[in-house]
Amino acid sequence: MRYLRLIGLFAKVSVQNDAAYRADFAAHVAVTLLNFAAELVGLWTIFSNTGSLGGWNAWHMLALLGVFRGMYGIIGLFISPNMRRIMDDVRQGTLDFVLIKPVNAQFYASFRGLVVWRLADILLGAVLVAAACARLSAEVTVAGLALFVAMLACGVTIIYSFWLVLATGAFWLTRVTNMEMVFWNVFEAGRYPVEIYPPAVRWMLTYVVPLAFLTTFPAGSLIGKVEPFNVAAAAGFAALALAGASWFWRFGLRRYSGASA
Amino acid sequence: MLLRSAFPAFLRMSLATMFQYRGEIALWAIWGVVYPSVAMAMWAAAVAGSPDGQTIRGFAPRDFAAYFWLTMVVGHATTAWDVYELGYFVQTGQFSPRLLRPVLPVWQSLADNLAYKLVTLAILVPIWAVIVLLTRPAFGTRTVDLAAGLPAVLLAAAVNYGWCYNVAMLSFWVTRMDAIGQGWFGAGLFFGGRLAPLALMPEALRKIASALPFKWVTWFPCETLMGRLSPAAVTQGLINQLAWIALGLVVFRIAWRLGIRRYSGVGA
Numbered sequence: 001m002r003y004l005r006l007i008g009l010f011a012k013v014s015v016q017n018d019a020a021y022r023a024d025f026a027a028h029v030a031v032t033l034l035n036f037a038a039e040l041v042g043l044w045t046i047f048s049n050t051g052s053l054g055g056w057n058a059w060h061m062l063a064l065l066g067v068f069r070g071m072y073g074i075i076g077l078f079i080s081p082n083m084r085r086i087m088d089d090v091r092q093g094t095l096d097f098v099l100i101k102p103v104n105a106q107f108y109a110s111f112r113g114l115v116v117w118r119l120a121d122i123l124l125g126a127v128l129v130a131a132a133c134a135r136l137s138a139e140v141t142v143a144g145l146a147l148f149v150a151m152l153a154c155g156v157t158i159i160y161s162f163w164l165v166l167a168t169g170a171f172w173l174t175r176v177t178n179m180e181m182v183f184w185n186v187f188e189a190g191r192y193p194v195e196i197y198p199p200a201v202r203w204m205l206t207y208v209v210p211l212a213f214l215t216t217f218p219a220g221s222l223i224g225k226v227e228p229f230n231v232a233a234a235a236g237f238a239a240l241a242l243a244g245a246s247w248f249w250r251f252g253l254r255r256y257s258g259a260s261a
Numbered sequence: 262m263l264l265r266s267a268f269p270a271f272l273r274m275s276l277a278t279m280f281q282y283r284g285e286i287a288l289w290a291i292w293g294v295v296y297p298s299v300a301m302a303m304w305a306a307a308v309a310g311s312p313d314g315q316t317i318r319g320f321a322p323r324d325f326a327a328y329f330w331l332t333m334v335v336g337h338a339t340t341a342w343d344v345y346e347l348g349y350f351v352q353t354g355q356f357s358p359r360l361l362r363p364v365l366p367v368w369q370s371l372a373d374n375l376a377y378k379l380v381t382l383a384i385l386v387p388i389w390a391v392i393v394l395l396t397r398p399a400f401g402t403r404t405v406d407l408a409a410g411l412p413a414v415l416l417a418a419a420v421n422y423g424w425c426y427n428v429a430m431l432s433f434w435v436t437r438m439d440a441i442g443q444g445w446f447g448a449g450l451f452f453g454g455r456l457a458p459l460a461l462m463p464e465a466l467r468k469i470a471s472a473l474p475f476k477w478v479t480w481f482p483c484e485t486l487m488g489r490l491s492p493a494a495v496t497q498g499l500i501n502q503l504a505w506i507a508l509g510l511v512v513f514r515i516a517w518r519l520g521i522r523r524y525s526g527v528g529a
Contacts, residue, residue, distance in 0.1 A: 027440045034440070038447045041466065045457050046303070049317045052310035053303065181288050185295050192299065196306035 006103065007111050014114040028117040036124050039065055039191075054195030055225075059135045061193075064219040066128030068191045071155065071214050073121025079160055080180065081115050083167040090170040095256060106249050110164070129222070139223050147231065151218040154238040158213050161241035164249055171252035183209075190215040213237065267364045268372065275369075275376035283380060290381035293340065294388055297333040300456055301326055301396065318460050324487075327398035330389070331483040332455050337378065337385060339418040339478050343370055344445050347429035348438030351524065360521075367426060367513075374422060401488050409495045410486035416502040421449075421478040423509035430513075433520035448473065454480030474509075477502045 018025060043065065047058040056064065086109050089095040098109050133140045166179050190211035194202045206212040213234050220226035279286055304317070304325040311317050320328065347370070350356040359366040402410070428445055432438050450456060452466075453475035459467055470476045481498045484490050490498070 024437065027437055031440045031443050034444055034447060038451055041451065042456055045462050045466065046307060048463050049457075049461050050307040050311040054306045054310070178285060178288055181292075185288075185292050188295055189299050192303050192306075196302050198302070201302070 010111055011114050015116050018116045025117050029120050032120045054193050056193050059132050060223055063129050063132035063222055066125045067219040068215045070122050070125025073118045074156055076115055077118040078114050079163050081113055082110050083163045086167040087170040144222055144224055148218055148222040151221045151234055154234040155214040155218050157238040158210050158241050161245035164245040168249050168252040171255045264364055268368055271369050271372035275372040279376045279380040286377060286381055287384045290385055293336050294333060297329040301329040323399035326396040327400045327487055328458055328483055330398050331486055332479055335414055335479055335482045338414050339421045341374060341422045341425035343426045343429040344442040348432035351432040402486055403488055406486055406488040410482055413482040413485050417478045417482045420474055420502055420505045423506060424474050427509055427512050427516060430516045430520045433523045449475045453478050474505045477505055
């Protein structure tokens with residue numbers, strides 16, 4: 001309860017901060033809409049030439065694109081900005097100010113700032129998923145929807161843990177900002193179902209950079225396209241990843257020696 | 262005269278800088294590999310799902326492999342990032358010291374551009390080779406295609422550099438270039454034929470592409486190198502490239518003169 005209230009407070013402060021730069025906000029939303037239009041035009045091009053992509057038809061792909069955009073928004077909303085701040089804080093020694101707060105340090109470091117305009121991505125993603133669902137009403141069941149929400153939660157947990165491990169790496173490597181660019185590079189591959197890649201690449205996109213758990217599996221569960229094994233894998237992987245990343249964070253903290261080191 | 266001694270000096274300086282930051286720029290360069298690779302895999306899957314399951318408008322999977330491998334290489338040879346860089350320089354006032362030099366700032370940016378392309382070859386060439394081995398592209402290139410295609414790549418680089426710089430000069434009037442930069446790059450990817458060869462685009466989009474410079478930057482050199490264009494189309498394309506370069510130079514001269522009058526250093 002206290003944590004939820006705190007997240008609400010962080011969100012309020014972020015909105016107040018961003019409200020000072022309204023033109024910037026508008027520019028960001030414009031870029032989001034531009035990206036969105038480009039993605040739709042891309043889909044149009046693909047499906048004016050073919051009927052399916054690795055077994056996914058145009059409406060399935062629309063749902064997948066919605067999940068991709070939504071994930072992109074969620075990562076940009078709180079994961080990547082806060083993790084970037086952790087890396088900066090470790091390098092500059094200002095992580096002290098996080099550690100002295102009377103609240104769990106991992107929680108505070110992970111949620112202290114929100115990039116409000118990223119909500120536009122999440123909203124657009126939701127609209128796409130809803131449109132696809134409306135069209136695919138024969139394939140989408142209530143159970144599928146419930147599974148979809150659960151798989152999304154697993155996906156968010158996995159990607160949060162993945163980023164927390166990257167950020168914690170800063171305790172040893174100091175300069176890891178480039179890792180972020182590598183991540184966004186590879187993330188591009190998640191806009192298509194992993195079925196289109198050769199087996200070796202597919203395996204890597206599932207277990208090394210867990211993109212499949214972020215986009216393909218949640219979207220697949222919506223339309224009954226995900227194997228039970230992958231559902232179990234998502235749940236298990238999410239629990240393990242969160243526990244492992246939290247342990248790694250505490251382990252890394254012990255190495256941190258503060259501003260005066 | 263001054264330029265003849267200044268440009269090699271700029272180039273040496275840029276090469277040294279790029280070499281210093283080789284790790285970082287390698288990451289930028291690798292982005293240019295991911296995008297075409299994803300497109301390659303996507304179209305190979307699309308062929309399997311197409312009505313006849315063999316080809317899409319004359320492209321079999323190995324033709325797609327060749328096309329997107331070429332967009333990877335041509336994309337590297339023609340890349341330019343001044344839309345972001347010039348905007349950043351103008352915004353932060355770092356443009357002022359560059360203006361003090363007796364040589365136009367565009368020459369220094371051009372030296373950076375060439376140095377980046379040269380230094381990153383060290384990492385890109387092995388990656389390109391591995392991709393050829395893995396995907397076995399069907400190039401179908403004849404000597405005559407090379408003879409036309411290599412000049413086409415050079416002209417393409419000039420078209421892209423010139424127009425990228427022209428768009429970058431909007432930063433004299435607009436403070437935030439993020440949206441313009443993203444729009445420019447996004448349009449380049451799509452209308453340049455880096456998501457799909459132009460023949461695969463819906464008619465309406467192909468019309469838009471004809472009015473823009475991007476297809477002459479990527480699509481045209483790639484299809485020329487693959488030997489997919491008729492001699493008449495190749496000649497026409499080279500003429501179009503030259504026309505875009507000439508138009509770009511005219512726009513540059515006008516925009517530079519107007520823009521530099523608006524620029525007033527930090528705090529503008």
